[in-house]
Amino acid sequence: LAMPNTDPVVDTAAVLGALVERARAEAVVPTGFMAAISKGQRGEELTEMAELAAAGASAFTDDGLPVVSAGLMRRALQYSGLTGLPLALHCEEPELSRDGHAHEGVVSAELGLGPYPSAAESVMVERDLALAGLEERHIHLMHLSARESVDALRRALEAGVDVSAEVTPHHLCQTDEAVRSLDPNVKMNPPLRSEDDRLALVEALRDGAIGAVATDHAPHARQEKDVPFEEAPFGVIGLETAFSALYTHLVLPGALRLETLLERMSAGPARAFGLVEPRIEVGARANLVTLDLDAEWRVTEDGFRSLSANSWLLGETLHGRVVRTIADGREAFAGGQVLHSHTQQVMR
Numbered sequence: 619l620a621m622p623n624t625d626p627v628v629d630t631a632a633v634l635g636a637l638v639e640r641a642r643a644e645a646v647v648p649t650g651f652m653a654a655i656s657k658g659q660r661g662e663e664l665t666e667m668a669e670l671a672a673a674g675a676s677a678f679t680d681d682g683l684p685v686v687s688a689g690l691m692r693r694a695l696q697y698s699g700l701t702g703l704p705l706a707l708h709c710e711e712p713e714l715s716r717d718g719h720a721h722e723g724v725v726s727a728e729l730g731l732g733p734y735p736s737a738a739e740s741v742m743v744e745r746d747l748a749l750a751g752l753e754e755r756h757i758h759l760m761h762l763s764a765r766e767s768v769d770a771l772r773r774a775l776e777a778g779v780d781v782s783a784e785v786t787p788h789h790l791c792q793t794d795e796a797v798r799s800l801d802p803n804v805k806m807n808p809p810l811r812s813e814d815d816r817l818a819l820v821e822a823l824r825d826g827a828i829g830a831v832a833t834d835h836a837p838h839a840r841q842e843k844d845v846p847f848e849e850a851p852f853g854v855i856g857l858e859t860a861f862s863a864l865y866t867h868l869v870l871p872g873a874l875r876l877e878t879l880l881e882r883m884s885a886g887p888a889r890a891f892g893l894v895e896p897r898i899e900v901g902a903r904a905n906l907v908t909l910d911l912d913a914e915w916r917v918t919e920d921g922f923r924s925l926s927a928n929s930w931l932l933g934e935t936l937h938g939r940v941v942r943t944i945a946d947g948r949e950a951f952a953g954g955q956v957l958h959s960h961t962q963q964v965m966r
């Protein structure tokens with residue numbers, strides 16, 4: 619699923635339709651597109667959600683930016699309800715995160731970096747859960763990073779709110795201690811937080827309160843990141859390393875079962891967005907990967923298929939690797955090569 623915070627913003631049926639056509643012609647795996655919640659992602663006026671749904675949107679999000687106005691968020695829940703598509707929310711209170719470059723804690727204080735507190739996320743999580751409960755609508759919380767947010771998610775699930783949530787590989791594997799390197803490739807939004815936050819995320823992924831791993835893949839050109847930490851943009855890539863990073867950092871040390879990781883990277887995300895859950899079954903379209911769990915490989919800048927290499931894993935040796943991918947019944951990746959067999963379906 620691709621995000622709409624591109625240039626141009628995916629906020630009209632015309633822009634979305636062009637992307638859907640291009641994916642039909644070029645994508646080698648089923649690809650879906652989220653459309654913006656607000657026009658231009660400016661947080662002022664809702665997009666034409668019914669038209670965007672008809673043009674093939676998978677969900678609505680203003681990702682990269684929060685929906686600051688509570689009134690607009692409530693109307694977004696009401697209108698998205700008519701389309702049956704979920705809202706995927708980037709929870710951030712900008713008045714609390716302003717000028718923040720790292721998690722508010724010992725590390726940001728010692729380095730003198732602008733603090734981005736956990737509460738900047740969790741107060742917005744609490745607001746959005748309250749509104750989703752009020753409107754009885756499904757919301758999906760993206761890239762949770764803080765224990766306080768996980769606690770709010772658990773209370774809402776207990777109260778019967780229709781909510782799903784995701785967590786990124788970098789928040790599951792790293793803490794703000796990594797920021798001491800001042801490497802711009804450990805600068806993301808939300809920021810890496812404390813070990814206590816990381817443990818809360820792993821526990822929630824393990825017990826299913828957080829049902830999905832998502833990469834929050836954000837490519838940046840080298841020159842954009844080749845600046846001092848405080849000037850660098852937020853965001854790291856993660857698609858090509860997601861499985862190996864989590865296998866190395868969580869499964870091998872015994873923090874997560876392999877079966878659980880595979881579920882949270884396949885059926886879990888499908889469920890969160892109302893997509894068909896992949897099954898291995900006679901007569902079903904094959905959607906599966908072959909893993910080499912004994913593989914050992916080093917993450918290098920020139921090893922990415924992505925045009926960008928802004929990875930938090932550069933130089934690290936990882937274990938386990940995807941060696942073959944079959945998507946929608948066609949071989950999409952094998953022998954280290956992407957195979958170009960076209961006419962792929964578009965997900966929604």
Ligand SMILES: [Zn+2]
Pocket residue numbers: 681682683708760761807808
């Ligand atoms: Zn985001």
